[in-house]
Amino acid sequence: MRFRTVGGAGLLTRNDPFLEWQRRRAEAGLWPYFRHFATALHPHAVVVSERGEVTEGVNFGAQDYLSLSTHPAVREAAVRALRDFGPIAAGSPALGGATPASKALEAGLAQALGAEHVVLFPTGWAAGFGTIRSLMNRRDHVLLDRLAHDSLRQGAAASGAAVQFFDHLDNADVRARLHAIRSTDTANAVLVVTEGVFSMDSDTPRLAELLGLCREYDARLLVDVAHDFGAMGQDGTGQLGLQGVLDEVDLVVGAFSKSFATTGGFLATRSASVREFVRMFGGPQTFSSALTPVQVAVAQATHDIIRSPEGALRREKVAAVARRLREGLAARGHRTMGDVVCPVVPVFLGTTAVGRIASGLVARRGLITHLVEQPAVASDAARFRLQAMADHAEQDADLAVDILDTCIREAHESRPVPATP
Numbered sequence: 001m002r003f004r005t006v007g008g009a010g011l012l013t014r015n016d017p018f019l020e021w022q023r024r025r026a027e028a029g030l031w032p033y034f035r036h037f038a039t040a041l042h043p044h045a046v047v048v049s050e051r052g053e054v055t056e057g058v059n060f061g062a063q064d065y066l067s068l069s070t071h072p073a074v075r076e077a078a079v080r081a082l083r084d085f086g087p088i089a090a091g092s093p094a095l096g097g098a099t100p101a102s103k104a105l106e107a108g109l110a111q112a113l114g115a116e117h118v119v120l121f122p123t124g125w126a127a128g129f130g131t132i133r134s135l136m137n138r139r140d141h142v143l144l145d146r147l148a149h150d151s152l153r154q155g156a157a158a159s160g161a162a163v164q165f166f167d168h169l170d171n172a173d174v175r176a177r178l179h180a181i182r183s184t185d186t187a188n189a190v191l192v193v194t195e196g197v198f199s200m201d202s203d204t205p206r207l208a209e210l211l212g213l214c215r216e217y218d219a220r221l222l223v224d225v226a227h228d229f230g231a232m233g234q235d236g237t238g239q240l241g242l243q244g245v246l247d248e249v250d251l252v253v254g255a256f257s258k259s260f261a262t263t264g265g266f267l268a269t270r271s272a273s274v275r276e277f278v279r280m281f282g283g284p285q286t287f288s289s290a291l292t293p294v295q296v297a298v299a300q301a302t303h304d305i306i307r308s309p310e311g312a313l314r315r316e317k318v319a320a321v322a323r324r325l326r327e328g329l330a331a332r333g334h335r336t337m338g339d340v341v342c343p344v345v346p347v348f349l350g351t352t353a354v355g356r357i358a359s360g361l362v363a364r365r366g367l368i369t370h371l372v373e374q375p376a377v378a379s380d381a382a383r384f385r386l387q388a389m390a391d392h393a394e395q396d397a398d399l400a401v402d403i404l405d406t407c408i409r410e411a412h413e414s415r416p417v418p419a420t421p
């Protein structure tokens, strides 16, 4: 049964079969979602499933790449902001939600990204969605990488523009599509959308080449740097810095939720009118409350660390953990995906059924990590998504490799029947 396309008049009951399927998976110990962390995001942590099953062990399941959520200076900044400004902003950014601290954060991010203007959003999701939805309209064209994040896809769909997906990282496909569009339409805007690092696959586009194509066909480029900004490159400038295109990408959107130890997102651009238009019509800018003083203070404190020698050291440490995971798994015959040394290490599992069984086994053996299965990825390409942190020790990586090796083998040996969606 395809749960996502279920129909019928019974809006409140037509998803009952989905609930039943989900319950049976949970009863079998094969439902890894909606667990909660019962501890802070340390390398060793405790998560609890909704049925009360506890996994206490090594934590490769948190998005805190630089381990800044537990940094004393970051926590102190949060406490100070709470004490001085309280727990909430006055309203949406359009209606008094900005503060001197949020203005300073925007200026610092603009400088770091070689852009003159930054617009803050309540989440990274809202930044991608709000930017594309507001800038593009139904006469325009949006070309997205086939694996682009949900926020970018939904922003494109909601804008009403003609949407096409190009093959993952395939600049030749981008060229062919741009050529076809520009052969018949030179009057409307074209936006090409990609990511700095695709976290499910740990790979990156050739950005300078992509920019060249955009220039050739009068298209603009948007790059979502949620996973690499802060975590990679000189001063944390991510793939834009590493690939030498920092001042050139037209629209950069990002998230604080991976390396900046808080929630929130941003758009960075050199265009003053883009900034003003997105501020006014970018949905969450007008109709959703602004980042709280605590979120702003944490983003500022982490950005200060990210640009300091300590930030460089933390990036080196997290890269070393990721490398050790990759090498350890390869030595045991397992396949890690991608060619970018970033904090996310995808470990290939195979079919959805193997993935689900392996995910139950690792939780019982004391490894906190996440299963990625269909429909997020193809039904024969389930994987674990390990998230390394700067504070992990070598032994943590080695323990994770041991547990993964045992459990992935066991899952394959159990010869599971094909899974239903």
Ligand SMILES: Cc1ncc(COP(=O)(O)O)c(C=O)c1O
Pocket: 123, 124, 125, 126, 128, 149, 151, 195, 199, 224, 226, 227, 255, 256, 257, 263, 264, 265
């Ligand atoms: C590429 C990309 N963009 C945006 C987001 C959303 O960020 P946030 O969780 O801060 O809303 C994510 C998070 O998963 C992401 O991977």
